[in-house]
Amino acid sequence: MLLPRLPLPSAYLQSTRALSLTASHSSNICFPSTTATSNPRFSQPRRNTTGTASSLQPHRLARLQSTMAYDNKLFTREHLFDVTGKVALVTGGGSGIGLMATQALASNGAKVYITGRTSDKLERVADTYGKDIRGQIIPLAGDISTKDGVKALYDEFAKHEDCLCILVNNAGISSATLQTESETGSAQELRKNLFETDKSTYEDWQQTFNTNVTSHFFVTTAFLPLLQRSTEKHPGWSSTVINITSISGLVKSAQHHFAYNASKAAIEHLTRMLANEITAAGVKVRVNAIAPGVFPSEMTAGESDSKQKSKLDREKLEGKAPAARPGKDEDMASTVLFFATNQYLSGQSLAVDGGYTLTAGL
Template sequence: MDIKNLFSVKDKVVLVTGGSRGIGEMIATGFVAAGANVYITSRSADVCEKVAKQLTEKGPGRCVALPADLQKLDEVHRLVAELSKREKHLDVLVNNAGANWNESFHDYPDAAFEKVLNLNLKRIFSLTQACLPLLTAKASVSDPSSVINIGSIDGIRPPPQETYAYAASKGGLHHLSRHLAGKLGDQGVLVNTIAPGAFPSKMMKATLDNFGDIIISKIPVGRIGTPEDIAGTCIYLASRAGHYTNGATITVDGGALISNL
């Protein structure tokens, strides 16, 4: 057993959507620190370029910005075309970009429901589908590529907030991941889901500002997540250590889900 390289992702080609902030930036930071070649995408070109430059300076891996608005199907295809100009294969696709909407049941807008479902679920399928030639280019059963979908514990439990579209999209994503895992495994593509709990992100900021103490009091380990927690799980799934994990939903929440059952 090659323990030294069991968790190695050095020189792997990685694409992280929503990689310029929050959980996506944490994941990108972890892969760059582990020596991977990381591409990040988000709608804001300026922020994407700034983060990519900062991560490359930290090294030892590198980070490249490929801005795109993943709400739009033509932008998905443009992103993959840009990546294909730079790389002949893709080892790891992290589908992290997402949106949320919190509003009362009686006032919840149809447009918001469609926007959240489109980005959080439909476009993850679209991007994975478009990336398949890159994902399979050098993958094999003994050395697979990896699709890591970022779900949520709110896709497993009914959330306390009125985030109907978000919870539905994440629950759907968990099941889509299992479906894809069964269909793509024999092509050398593993598909798994990470279901995070509370992490310090822009999406969670208002909730943590208002209810942080209450949230932490319900987490058995007594804290919210750190960059190491989410990046470490992704690195496990993308490395030799995770090559027999396929179709799994891994909760990374400090035990919050089980403490509220």
């Protein structure tokens, strides 16, 4: 149904005429006049060409094009994920996820120190992956299971470097495997599986937390002066701590290892506390966490080859995660580079799990 046409208000008609008259005196734009005119000056709207590329003098045009090219360069992967000249330290960098982080940083220009208890493993990594790359891989043996060991590592590192740009806390161990399934559904059976078994010990919990949580705290706090020095030394850069946690610290299931999952949940919260307290103290150091899903490592595969690499069968993840495969080295590498270079990220955790947590539930 058509609506009847209503007459326009007189105020509207008057304002329209006023605009038309005003437009005829504008130097930049021209509205159509309400009366016909033969004056050629009003026959076509005038266009403002001030500032267009065609009207610029050659030297100004070249400067504009140079600025535009520079602006676009900011969005290239070479700029976004560049760690050239940055100094990194990766604990547990001799295999698994630590090695993935090491390769990611060193291949993109960083000088990466890798630390662990086994010197042979560290030397093997440096010999295998430290050649023909933009950065460096430097073995630095150390024991971070005690406070004295952390201090010794710091003192040795400080002999070679005056700052630390990227700290990756990756060292970690698993815990005893306990049976949670119940055949009878009785509390007595659950007590037997979780308490009475010889595998369930205070020592297991203490050792797991000591490596997976306590060492992260002491390594981070020990290296704070060198981390802050990096922020001061590199304008536009804030140094970063990346804690490697696990989806085991996120999911509700114990996955048969209570101590390990509890320790990973603890480092998730420790990450947020450190990020908050360090910032509150006025120290410009970012702290974040990466929670990997199932990646090939000595912990998940049980071993590593002569190149310190581990393998996992794809079938093990079918039906457990939407990706239906273990994580790849490059999946972890791109995440490490993102956390290392994104200056607007602090106190956050990211699950890189192929969708595992969607299936398992939090």
